[in-house]
Amino acid sequence: MSRPNSRDRALRERAAAVIPGGMYGHQSVGLLPDDYPQFFARAEGAHLWDVDGNRYLDFMCAYGPNLFGYANPEIDAAYVRQLGLGDTLTGPTELMVRLAEEMVALVTHADWAIFCKNGTDATSMALSTARQHTRRKTIIRAKGAYHGAATWCVNRPAGTVPSDQAHQIFCDYNDVASLEAAAALAGDDLAAIFAAPFKHDAFIDQADPDLAYARKAREICDRTGALLIVDEVRAGLRLSRDLSWSRIGVQPDLSTWGKCLANGHPISMMLGADKAKKAASQIYVTGSFWFQAAPMAAALETLRLVRDTDYLERLQTLGDRLADGLRERASAAGFGFRVSGPVQMPLFLFEDDPDLRKGFCWSSEMLNRGVYVHPWHNMFMCAAMTEGDIDAALNAAEAAFAVLKQQGPSLEPVAKMSFLTASHR
């Protein structure tokens, strides 16, 4: 099977001339199978179309922002309506206060909010808030966890200097002993513990948060006066109508949010407890577009849908249907195939697949059948998906497993993923 791709190829050539590397960041397809399209033309609900007109059921959901469906009519109408009144002005609008009030009402640990644009803006200001609050320097975070692309947290050293990541101690996520050892090493200089709400690193199985680990992080912060920061940027609103750690009963002092907060419109935020409010008011943080009113209008409409619809239960049901169905079909085809993490944000990995040659082949076969999955990054469900969509994905998966079974023995190594076998595993 082969889809048209001439427009995508032509655009890639033009892009290579005027964009470093042809593309950059998390939306570069450099580490995806070669047949994945780089450029898209439009999107609606749970589907998107590439520039060559191929249609996909999209399990990436823009890497998270799409929660209620692309081009959601209610949310986009709220955006456009506010755009006509005023968006980027010489000051904020009333919507900023309303949005802060609604977030405080929704999220148990939150007493206040600061809005920004990038997820990285939120995690960076959480770092500064904790250092200002404690007047200490050291932070603990988990090896391999992603907290953004600023030099203090980026996982690739190019362009950074060693001092960018000074005063940081790394532990293993879900490993209580390693967390305790890190805290001991920090001594009386601990400013904050960063925690992802669950382990959602790329290339490896995801893992739910261990209750003992979460409690230990809280306990260390209570004992030392450091702040506990949960980085909810990727998971926020997909696992809970509250901070996702509310499900295990552990409340942080600060949390960071973004991605789907306004269903794809650009806004992120830090939420905090009263005890950190003064420090948050002392740091200087800002951005040209942080006070935009239209994304706040879209966020308010998104929150209305969060409160008033069964989107969360639907994501759970659809996610279970997908995960169970995939496991069944993989097993029937004789594959060791792991679906890890919360079913609303699943990650798929084949057993015995160190350079991802099985994952790449299977994902390409899914793509050929109109289903966009990712071979090494967690995916995202959206509320616009239907049971019919999931069943279509499962049918595609069955066919893709069959092709993989046939081609498996003759699969070539995936050269561009060889770094995985060299270092990660």
Place this chain on the structure above:
Amino acid sequence: MSRPNSRDRALRERAAAVIPGGMYGHQSVGLLPDDYPQFFARAEGAHLWDVDGNRYLDFMCAYGPNLFGYANPEIDAAYVRQLGLGDTLTGPTELMVRLAEEMVALVTHADWAIFCKNGTDATSMALSTARQHTRRKTIIRAKGAYHGAATWCVNRPAGTVPSDQAHQIFCDYNDVASLEAAAALAGDDLAAIFAAPFKHDAFIDQADPDLAYARKAREICDRTGALLIVDEVRAGLRLSRDLSWSRIGVQPDLSTWGKCLANGHPISMMLGADKAKKAASQIYVTGSFWFQAAPMAAALETLRLVRDTDYLERLQTLGDRLADGLRERASAAGFGFRVSGPVQMPLFLFEDDPDLRKGFCWSSEMLNRGVYVHPWHNMFMCAAMTEGDIDAALNAAEAAFAVLKQQGPSLEPVAKMSFLTASHR
């Protein structure tokens, strides 16, 4: 004269409960006269309305983003049209390539582009690109210059640690000897020289770039292999249809842009020369909303207006009319009153006004007459302004000078600006 302000006061109280400090960043009115409104309701063209219905001719233009008028129909239509097709997707659209191509065509020094959201994203990635390109650490930048709100460049130390600003040497803008001394101190570790396109620091007179200074920066970079970075975030597209230093014939290796690039829609960028392209492709930079298509559609429409209209000549004419008219009226009223910087981005300061009591009084009187000016930050002209608007502002100014003349001897010190007399002057 007193304007209604009850809604603004009520919103400030609600904001104080759920937003640290009641407001934050550059749009907080904390350091403006007490009667300045914090919250706005709508905007159109050159005017905005606060939440109490007061209308202002707005010389802040959202601190820069408003170049072609608030709610510009052509630009916003382009945004909304693209929003209906697709905005934040699982990959970029063709518009990203077109926008990069158009920027490369417009800006002399540019061979490529990377798009982002905040101005700080652009300056931060310029820093990383220069460090990666040179494999060196040290940067030179001018004392007091604003290059963003990340910890490496923020001017307020709260929440930062000393290592955040390691490997930085400061010089005096427009002072060739101080630039040479900084370069000598950097020795063989110089990665980059940052330069504002003109001196646009707060609280003090603005200054055009000195040609000898700009050439010296270029020469040092050529001699050492360091990269010259011009931070055009604030000035871009207001002084030139090219990088503003093209007017003095000095080309940088990297430039950073934002603010009015899409007339208020959220997008910023780094442009670069071919020699830095490889390094730019090696750093890891990204953000959840950096690939948004709608702001790129708006930027393309903004660039069309940049190319096809006489907006730039109009800004110059209107700016001259404003600056000349103000100087005339100030002088007639017997005030030493300085209008500094390019007339499209003027800054107003009174002589003998160390705690800005004259500036605050006069600005408040302007506000009372429906003209929003800033007492210590540069302002921004937009192409939606008319000669009639400028004349209205000049009439307001004449009346405000008269009030100031009357009240001058009895003006109280401005307590919240006392830090200026303690440290800056």
